[in-house]
Amino acid sequence: MSMETTAWHALYSTRFAQQDKRPFSRATLVRILRFARGHRRSLLAFLGFSSALALLTVATPLLAGRVVNAITGGAAVRTVVVLSSVIALIAVAEAATGLLTRWLSARIGEGLILDLRTAVYDHVQRLPVAFFTRTRTGALVSRLNNDVIGAQRAFSNTLSQVVSNLVTLLATLVVMLQLSWQITLLTLALLPLFVLPARRMGARFARLERERADHNAAMGNQMTERFSAPGATLVKLFGRPEEESAEFARRAGRVRDIGIRTAMVQHLFISSLTLVSALALALVYGLGGYYALRGTLDPGTVVSLALLLTRLYAPLTSLAGARVEVMSALVSFQRVFEVLDLKPLIDEKPDAVPVPEGPVSVEFDDVRFAYPSAEKVSLASLEDVATLDTRGGEEVLHGVSFRAEPGAMVALVGSSGAGKSTVASLAPRLYDADSGTVRIGGTDVRDVTAESLRRTLGMVTQDGHLFHETIRANLLLPRPEATDDELWDALRRARLDGLIATLPEGLDTVVGERGYRLSGGERQRLTIARLLLAQPRVVILDEATAHLDSTSEAAVQEALAEALAGRTSVVIAHRLSTVRAADLILVLESGRIVERGTHEELLALGGRYEQLYRTQFSERPPLPAEEEAAVPGLR
Ligand SMILES: Nc1ncnc2c1ncn2[C@@H]1O[C@H](COP(=O)(O)OP(=O)(O)OP(=O)(O)O)[C@@H](O)[C@H]1O
Ligand SMILES: [Mg+2]
Numbered sequence: 001m002s003m004e005t006t007a008w009h010a011l012y013s014t015r016f017a018q019q020d021k022r023p024f025s026r027a028t029l030v031r032i033l034r035f036a037r038g039h040r041r042s043l044l045a046f047l048g049f050s051s052a053l054a055l056l057t058v059a060t061p062l063l064a065g066r067v068v069n070a071i072t073g074g075a076a077v078r079t080v081v082v083l084s085s086v087i088a089l090i091a092v093a094e095a096a097t098g099l100l101t102r103w104l105s106a107r108i109g110e111g112l113i114l115d116l117r118t119a120v121y122d123h124v125q126r127l128p129v130a131f132f133t134r135t136r137t138g139a140l141v142s143r144l145n146n147d148v149i150g151a152q153r154a155f156s157n158t159l160s161q162v163v164s165n166l167v168t169l170l171a172t173l174v175v176m177l178q179l180s181w182q183i184t185l186l187t188l189a190l191l192p193l194f195v196l197p198a199r200r201m202g203a204r205f206a207r208l209e210r211e212r213a214d215h216n217a218a219m220g221n222q223m224t225e226r227f228s229a230p231g232a233t234l235v236k237l238f239g240r241p242e243e244e245s246a247e248f249a250r251r252a253g254r255v256r257d258i259g260i261r262t263a264m265v266q267h268l269f270i271s272s273l274t275l276v277s278a279l280a281l282a283l284v285y286g287l288g289g290y291y292a293l294r295g296t297l298d299p300g301t302v303v304s305l306a307l308l309l310t311r312l313y314a315p316l317t318s319l320a321g322a323r324v325e326v327m328s329a330l331v332s333f334q335r336v337f338e339v340l341d342l343k344p345l346i347d348e349k350p351d352a353v354p355v356p357e358g359p360v361s362v363e364f365d366d367v368r369f370a371y372p373s374a375e376k377v378s379l380a381s382l383e384d385v386a387t388l389d390t391r392g393g394e395e396v397l398h399g400v401s402f403r404a405e406p407g408a409m410v411a412l413v414g415s416s417g418a419g420k421s422t423v424a425s426l427a428p429r430l431y432d433a434d435s436g437t438v439r440i441g442g443t444d445v446r447d448v449t450a451e452s453l454r455r456t457l458g459m460v461t462q463d464g465h466l467f468h469e470t471i472r473a474n475l476l477l478p479r480p481e482a483t484d485d486e487l488w489d490a491l492r493r494a495r496l497d498g499l500i501a502t503l504p505e506g507l508d509t510v511v512g513e514r515g516y517r518l519s520g521g522e523r524q525r526l527t528i529a530r531l532l533l534a535q536p537r538v539v540i541l542d543e544a545t546a547h548l549d550s551t552s553e554a555a556v557q558e559a560l561a562e563a564l565a566g567r568t569s570v571v572i573a574h575r576l577s578t579v580r581a582a583d584l585i586l587v588l589e590s591g592r593i594v595e596r597g598t599h600e601e602l603l604a605l606g607g608r609y610e611q612l613y614r615t616q617f618s619e620r621p622p623l624p625a626e627e628e629a630a631v632p633g634l635r
Contacts, residue, residue, distance in 0.1 A: 028330065028333065028334055031333075035115055035116065036112070038111070039107075039108045039112065042108050045104055049100050049101045050167070051167045052097055053098060053164060054163075054165075054167035054168040055167065055171055056093060056094050057171075058172055058308070058311075060090055060091070060307070061303075061307035061308045062175065062304050064304060065303050065307075067080060067083045068300040069298050069299065069300030069301075070083065070300075072298075072299050101160065105157075105160050109153070110152070112151070112152040113152045116151060116336055117144060117148050120148065120336060120339055120340060121144065123340050123344070124140065124339065126347070128344065128346045128372075129425070130371065130372045130377040134374060143339050146332075147336050148336060149332075150328065150331070151329060151332040158329055161322065161325075165314075165315035165318050165322070168311060168315045169312070173312070175304075175308060176305060176308050179304060179305055179308075180288070180291070180297060180301065183283070183284055183287050183288055183291075183305055186287065187280040187283055187284060187312075190276055190283070191276075191313075193276050194272060194276040194317075195317075198272070198273070198317070204265060205262065205265050208258050208261055208265070211258060212258045212259075212262075215252075216255065218251060219255075226244065273313070273317065276313075277309070277310065277313045280309055281306060281310070284305050285302070288305055289302060342377070346430075348450045352448055352450075353443065353449065354449055354452035355443060355449075355452045355453060355455075356443065359407050359537060359568065360406055360440055360441030360538060361406050362410075362427060362570060363402070363404070363440075364400050364403075364423070364436070364437075364438055365401055365436050365437045365438075366399045366401050366435070366436040367397055367399065367426065368400075368434050369426065370393050370394055370434055371394075371422075371431070372393070372431075395591065396419050397419050397423065398591045398592050399436065399592065400419075400423060400588070400593055401436075402584070404568050404584070406568055407566060407568055408568060408569075408583040409564060409568075409569045409582045409583050409584075410569070411571050411573040411578060411585045412586050413573055413585060413586070414587055414588035414589050415612070415616075418588045418589050418591070419591045420542070421462060422591075424540050424541075424542050424570065426438050427445065427570065428453065428454075428457050428459050429446070429450075440457065440538065454478075456536060456537050456538055457537075457540065458531045458534045458540070459540040459542070460527045460539075460540070460542060461527075461542050462542040462572075464526075466511050466518075467512050469510065469512060470507065470508045471506075471526065474526065475487050475526075475529060475530050475533055476533075478530060478533065478534035479533055482533055484507070486533060487507060490530075493529070493559065493563075494528045494529035494532055494559040494562065495525060495555040496555075496559070499522060521555060524556050525555060525559045528559040528560060528563050529559070532559075532563055537567060538568045538569065538570075539564055539568070539570075541560070541571045543571065543574045553575075557578075560578070582599070583598070584597070584598070585597060585599060585602055587602070587608050587612065589608060594607075594608055597609075
């Protein structure tokens with residue numbers, strides 16, 4: 001690295017200077033060391049080789065001085081040849097050591113990235129759903145990318161720079177002082193000329209950099225928000241495109257201005273460094289030449305001093321920025337540790353048991369539940385706000401009890417916001433109840449293994465999410481080993497085989513966010529096909545609220561009949577046909593079960609169910625297909 005770029009790098013890194021002022025505890029350092037421990041051998045070898053490399057760089061200027069003395073002193077040709085051969089050998093050794101240290105530092109750095117990334121990914125995957133409902137995906141992904149990389153910089157770049165710069169600096173200074181302490185001290189006296197203005201420029205640069213980062217982030221947000229299909233639609237319907245464009249242009253303009261200013265600050269910095277070192281060099285030549293003419297210094301020493309000088313300024317400026325660089329790396333470590341420290345609220349017990357074999361019941365026993373408050377599950381820095389909102393924690397379910405017998409179907413009805421989806425999310429342990437018990441096959445869900453719970457229980461959520469992957473990959477999620485025949489069988493039973501067969505790429509068609517757009521009903525049937533493939537013993541189904549056209553509705557209905565046949569099921573029902581087929585209907589209002597019974601019983605009761613029946617389920621007469629599909633299939 002040339003002197004200019006090293007020094008520039010030092011200045012550049014000051015942008016982190018005021019970023020974060022949290023004190024670093026010993027515990028953080030200990031943790032970092034624990035991560036580094038796996039690379040201990042490489043680290044030691046690396047430090048040894050970088051020191052050797054630094055020492056080698058001092059040797060060449062000294063030998064060059066000897067060559068000059070040999071020439072001026074009229075020594076034998078042999079001496080010059082030997083000296084220059086040694087210089088050549090050192091150059092080769094330098095190149096080889098350089099290669100080795102680079103390899104070692106890359107190994108350590110990339111190895112550390114690997115360790116941290118896998119640790120964070122692993123951990124984040126185990127965090128509760130509540131965490132993801134509060135976190136901005138972008139912020140989280142940036143932790144995994146930027147901060148992890150920032151953290152490894154401490155080990156590869158900073159560490160190597162500090163070590164090799166210190167060794168270079170010390171060796172160079174010692175040698176220079178020995179050659180001529182007067183000249184050395186004088187050249188060092190020039191240093192403040194450069195360092196003081198550089199500090200001020202550094203502060204200015206840091207301010208500009210931060211402002212630029214803010215503007216870039218704001219523009220990025222504006223683009224991702226507005227350029228998504230729903231965002232773009234919203235702007236077309238209600239937005240003010242001219243004002244949005246103007247705001248965007250204002251920020252982009254500011255980024256341009258900052259870009260120009262930064263370029264100038266950068267140039268000023270580098271040219272002032274070049275100037276100061278050129279002045280110092282002139283001083284060495286002038287003063288050294290004067291001493292040489294007076295005979296107190298030989299010409300070779302002047303050459304050695306001049307060559308050494310060029311290796312003095314770079315480590316000095318670089319070390320000036322090292323503290324800042326170390327701090328920024330520590331900040332990155334701390335931000336990574338912050339994520340690793342989030343507690344997975346829902347975890348498997350060490351003595352967890354598998355769910356009992358055979359048909360199982362699902363049972364809620366006086367279950368109370370409040371969505372966890374923000375500080376329990378999240379980090380303010382991962383949400384969109386500066387401080388965590390303190391809301392939440394209000395009880396949503398107030399003592400819900402019911403039992404779905406093995407093989408029976410329980411329907412959950414109630415107005416929007418009553419807590420139906422919440423009830424559904426407790427069985428697969430997306431959340432845990434605050435008090436009371438959720439049992440599956442008679443065992444508390446908190447006592448069973450996560451793997452057996454996943455295998456026993458299948459859930460279709462209200463939004464029926466699909467990954468942006470092929471239909472095949474989406475279907476294979478619960479059973480990666482399923483054959484194509486099994487896939488087609490599931491698709492057939494979900495009444496989706498006809499459609500998929502007509503797609504040009506069949507099972508390899510990409511669906512999800514930006515792929516082939518499936519209609520609401522088709523999407524639902526695909527999630528049902530996934531469920532059929534998984535063959536769970538218990539099905540939790542959150543029916544989509546969106547009304548489907550009559551053909552899709554009938555198809556979904558048939559698919560559901562297939563999915564629920566012979567299984568214990570809890571269905572959040574928005575369709576009359578589903579409700580009528582249920583063995584037990586629960587009416588949930590404001591987190592409490594207010595009525596329970598069969599369709600006929602509840603209608604006869606003339607209460608909340610009858611009201612719901614009239615408003616929610618019977619806006620239109622039931623379709624014949626609905627009735628047909630429901631009755632034989634579901635019972
Ligand atoms: N992640 C969450 N964090 C905090 N509160 C939530 C969360 N999800 C839902 N709620 C609240 O819990 C209550 C019950 O919501 P739930 O989604 O269970 O209703 P629902 O009966 O499924 O309604 P719908 O029929 O509209 O789907 C609502 O008041 C809702 O605002
Ligand atoms: Mg819901």
